[in-house]
Amino acid sequence: MIRILQRVQSIPCEVKHMVKAILVEDNHEFRESLKKVLLSRYRSFQLAEAGNGEEVMRSIDHGPPDIVFMDIHLPGKNGLELTQEIKSLYPKTVIVILSNSDTTEYRESAYQKGANFFIPKDSSIGDFFAVIDRITQNLAKS
Numbered sequence: 001m002i003r004i005l006q007r008v009q010s011i012p013c014e015v016k017h018m019v020k021a022i023l024v025e026d027n028h029e030f031r032e033s034l035k036k037v038l039l040s041r042y043r044s045f046q047l048a049e050a051g052n053g054e055e056v057m058r059s060i061d062h063g064p065p066d067i068v069f070m071d072i073h074l075p076g077k078n079g080l081e082l083t084q085e086i087k088s089l090y091p092k093t094v095i096v097i098l099s100n101s102d103t104t105e106y107r108e109s110a111y112q113k114g115a116n117f118f119i120p121k122d123s124s125i126g127d128f129f130a131v132i133d134r135i136t137q138n139l140a141k142s
Contacts, residue, residue: 019139021067022048024056024082025098026074030121034069034098041129042136053077057085064090066139067132070115072099072106080106080113087114092142094135 019042025031031049038045048065050056053076056068068086072079083095094117097110102120110118117131 017140018044018046019067019136020046020048020063020065021069022050022056022059022065023069024050024053024074024079025069025071026051027071037125038069038132042132044136051075053082056082060086060090064093067094067096067135069096069098072097072101072110080109080115083110083115084113094139096131096135 021038023031023035023038025034028051031051035047035049038047048059050059052074056070059065068083070079070083074082077085079097079099083097086093086095091114095115096117096119097106097115098119098121099106099110100121102118102122107118117135119128119131
């Protein structure tokens, strides 16, 4: 399957404050697997889930998330449209695009729409954790 979801012995990453995150992914199996990986390492994550744009927008009505993990291909509005919409409401929210479509066009479009990071779904678990560690360190400083 996808390399970031390989079984790993994860060392928990300590973050001093609760991090509000939303995982937006329409593939239930992938979403559940990624959720387990994230919560095994980042115990301070308060992780909400959404399978489409309507669900994520309802979720952020309860307050801005610190991080959104966003798939591009979603039913209804795609992840790039949602990224732009979320960033217009909450510019400080960090948006991490997770995609099987690792093309220059998608990367450029993601960054133009306001994404902070773009991680191909076939990235190594080490690369994935390195990006999230960087984000949580920056959140702790703010």
